[in-house]
Amino acid sequence: MNFPTIDFGWLGNGNLIGMMAVLHVMINHAVAIGGCVLMVSIEYRAHKDNNPVLEGYARTLSKWIMIITTTAGAMTGVGIWFTTTVILPDAIGSLLRIFHWAWFTEWLVFVSEVVLLLTYFYTWDRWKGADKRKHLRIGIALCVMSWLTLVLITGILAAQINPGNWVETLSFWDAFFNPTWIPSMIFRTFAAIALGVAVLHVLNRWMVKSVRDRVTVQRIFGRWLAISVPVMLLSGFWYLRSLPDKAQTLVKWASGMSESAFIWLNIGGLLLIFILAVTLLDGKPKFPIALTVFTGVFSLLLITEFEIVRENIRKPYVIYNYMYANGVLKEDMEKYAQDGFLKHAKFTKIKEVTEANKLEVGEEIFAMQCMACHSIDGPRRSRAMTERIDGWSEDALVSFIPSMHLIRDVMPPFAGTQEEVEAVAAYLANVVAQINGDSPTDSEAKPQSAETPQKD
Structure with missing residues (x-):
């Protein structure tokens, strides 16, 4: 009401925001965070074993991570800002006011991340011998900065669904350090690594020709996956328990599944990914292609499900107990x-x-x-x-x-x-x-009951 409205017509405003957000999260989590962690882990092993083949593989990964992050990642990130700003300007305006310094800090961190990524890629040949540790330190700093962008953005996004005492205190710290921030941050961190494994593991079959080196990479991925799966499971349950009571009741509706199906499907999928981790740690150069494909598909669906559920369970709010999904403030209703x-x-x-x-x-x-x-x-x-x-x-x-x-x-x-x-x-x-192609009738509306909310 405080800004002009824009209609994306047949596509739907909400659909456009959702598609852009899911696409950006997939790219950001799988490549910028998970991909960087795996790339630097491979370089560390290459440096430790003095293995030029593994170093070359890490170098190749750095090229594609740089290209994807600075093109598709950046464009979809800007796409989120564009779509949400023109469709939900009141909500974005409120988040900018509440989290002004967090947004500013995140921008500084993102710029540092880009600088480190470019430095990392263009300095592969700068240091030789023992000095290669300097290049590895740049890679570690890149991973830290990539992760810090997730930490800061998660604090802002988590506050939308559970701002804690912020509604009463209007304190930045109450909003940022909200009850869902830590479990959401942990879940996203290890989901990003699992997603990175799911994407890069498929490439290992073609990009790493030596059986011995392929097994080494598989074991690196297997260790990360073996850590990520149980942490995702525990932090996922922690996150669900940290939600407002009403939001918890909407998880089943938002997922489109029954409660038991939601729980067992996600646990079952994570267990199958854990089986892949064990298989990778076993060191066999060949393993079922179906398990590899499943891991990739399930990981993408899992992060998509997380985003869709998170967006839907905060309804009817866009900022819980403060602003409704249409940008109307709760306090202005009267x-x-x-x-x-x-x-x-x-x-x-x-x-x-x-x-x-x-x-x-x-x-x-x-x-x-x-x-x-x-x-x-x-x-x-x-x-x-x-x-x-x-x-x-x-x-x-x-x-x-x-x-x-x-x-x-x-x-x-x-x-x-x-x-x-x-x-x-x-x-x-x-x-x-x-x-x-008809005319309004005198039929009576028959809306669903409150106990079985519909996807509006």
Whole structure:
């Protein structure tokens, strides 16, 4: 309401943010963090054994890590800023105000990471003999800086779902050192290493020709994987227990699975990855390709699942107990109910509802309060109005909208007066009927119960 709205149409605003975020996390975790740790581990072993073949492999990895990090990684990172800023400017503005110095520090760390990565790649031939330890130290510093970016960003992201006492104290430290920060940081750290193994391990079959050297690399990967799997399992449960009570109840819904299926599928997948770790430590140059492929696919799906669940379980908020997912502050709800939403909306010329402008008002309010998650039509049918309210009458919508947050507890409450409710209902009934090729009916809405929230 404080900024212009933008509509990405059929694709959906929420879908665009989700796709960009998942893509960036995959690249950042697998390459910039996990890849760097594995690359430097291989160089350390090469230096220890005076093995030029392993050193050459680490050097090749550094080339591709540099290229991917500074291109796809940087572009998707900027893509997240672009999409979230234009779609959820109120939320991003609040996070920038709350975490000003954390964002600034993260920028300094990221610049240091890039400088170290470039230095690491372009100084392979600078030091010889015992002086090669200097190059290895640069690699270790690169790993630390890559990890620190994760530490800082995780503190900010974790505060969105459990800001601790920040809502009362407004203290930066209460927000950053929130209850979910440490378990989330630990889980992400070792998930990044496991993801790095999943990606790079496939390449070992083609890039490391010597059987002896391939076994050496496999054992390096196996050690990291054997550590990562149990730590991910423990920190994952810790993270779940640190969530607000309501968020914990939404995990099953957000994953799209039953509670038992969610638990056993994730535990079973991690156990299979652990089997791969044991296989790699065993030192056999050949092992089932299916297990390798499974590890890669499951690791990518696991981090995708984590991101999707994290985004969905904080609903109806974007910053828990402070700001709703549509950018409306919780403390302003009473004001909007009394004065009207339009009166306080800065980027609309319409300040009151009339019979003549009813549909236009409904469209404006839908854009400001609903479009962050929903679309009129689009590929994600659970969030498309043409699917959700097909066949609903205008009267049914008028009855449902004021109580939608009670019936579907992942929905923010409507902010506005009864007249504004009626305007939104009229607009939705009209536009959905036009797209679906029918007319609003007198059928009654039959929303789901609060105990079984739907994906809104």
